[in-house]
Amino acid sequence: MDFTPDLLDDFITRKVAFFLGAGISAGVHTRTGESVKTWAEFLIETSKKTGQDELISEVKEFLDRKDYLFACELLKDHFADEWETILKSEYEKIGEITELQKAVLELKQRIIVTTNFDLFIERNWDLINTDATHNLQIKNGISADCFSVFRDEKDYLIKIHASINAPDTIIFSLSDYASKAHANWQYSTFIETLLNTHTVLFIGFSMDDATITNILAVYAKKYPRSRPHYAFLPDYTSDRKIKIMKSHRKLYILPYSSKDNHQELLVLLNELKQEIEKRKRLLLIDKKSI
Template identity: 35%
Template sequence: MVIFNNDLLRDLAEQRVVLFLGAGVSASSAIDGSPAFKGWPEFLKDAAKSRQEHLRDQVIDLVKSKDYLLACQLLQDDYEDEWQELITEEYGKAAEPSRLHKSLISLKQRLLITTNFDKLLETAWAQCVPTGNRSFKVISQIEESVFRCLKDHDTPYLIKLHGSVDNTSSLIFSRSEYIRLAFGNNRYATFLDAILLNYTILFVGFSMDDPAISSLMEMYALNYPGARPHYIFAPEGGRENIAEINKKLRKLSMIKYDASENHTKLPVLIDQLARSANEKRREIIAANVAALDY
């Protein structure tokens, strides 16, 4: 049984945790036993199959080196108007949320951020909201309105950092889009910096390969060396030097889990985390009542 950090449990109990969900969460959903949506490498390689040989070879080489943004840029330029249709065809499919989605919702946090642009989280959240409870707001573009979530404490928010498939103009999926909508958008960095300073982030299904997110984490660690850490679920067996880099350069503590059997033990661990957070919530309430009686 994993013993969770007490600060993390307290922050969960007080809804001070932001769940930051990456591609690994979407990958947990299946249709007929296969992943519901293609990951970036598979999507890009499949999209390259119908292109001319020199472009196809370029994309394959870039995917091998994990330069997905440049591979995507080359394909987007070649497909032109058909590119958005290709994305919608893949990531706009109807799919059922996985157990992992529902376990994450059970943590009962007010703010969810994702780099995924499918609709699985909306579906999972809608299925889990009890009748009569306050519904959630979805924000799919990092504009001025996103900052309302920092003080709008009565409303849950799902913030789709890289856009949503039902609004293709909001998608950040290529190098030019990244430059324009992430690196070139002051609100993007300001918003995430505010989240890093005011909340505890729990990364799930996220590899830290995203250049904008990883650089912001590193600037946070550099500028606020005394600040508390954030957390990331990571498979057991990873290299310890990577764990040290995450800890020292990004103030990111790893929560290790057994990734065998296609990560099926991760939602079990998150269920355990939810129970521990509920126990901590009851302890806090009891302590507050006792203080009032005194």
């Protein structure tokens, strides 16, 4: 794959911000040897615990439409006070680092943004950043405090949907989105500021999140001459869709095959790392020749 010089230069100057979705946690194995469930698997299994055929059917209906928020809202309403315990029982599990997570962290960018509320990235960050002199700064949810990321040079993990170790702040259901994302002006302002100051690379993010894609569309209209952002997307073969993403969301698609558990994505990330090193050597040669 041809990575643009601009993108490679942004990696060299640590001006790329990773935006990690659920796909980055897929394939994680816990210390008990189990695989961590995807959102859909978790919601299906949890619905079966209700023992109510009608509710199980309704959850499946919304999942078939990829309306995870509504499916989640049904279960949150049903379990009420038990909901927090159910979430923690799955997403507080300790997971071993995957090759995909390792490849992302080895690119050593300063800002990681994620919609995931598990603890895999922060627990594995130290394994890769053995030369770091300061701790990773972790922000759970979007507040005014998060904007410090644009004013210093520290390493940050911004968990925009909060964290499982602060379950009352998590954005996971329809009502959570309404109160903590749509009604929070800091949420859209933070993401727009990130788009204006960094090159954002989406990994493991399906682009099905209407809030995020709407912010991208507004950004593209407000700043038509701004630099593009990038997204690795599996099996994205439609030239028409790729063109629309580029023109209406300022988003360059980096397509790959989902075969063999998205193995090609890992190959491309390792290839990206090699291209960054080549670019560094080339820039160094040019600098010495001046």
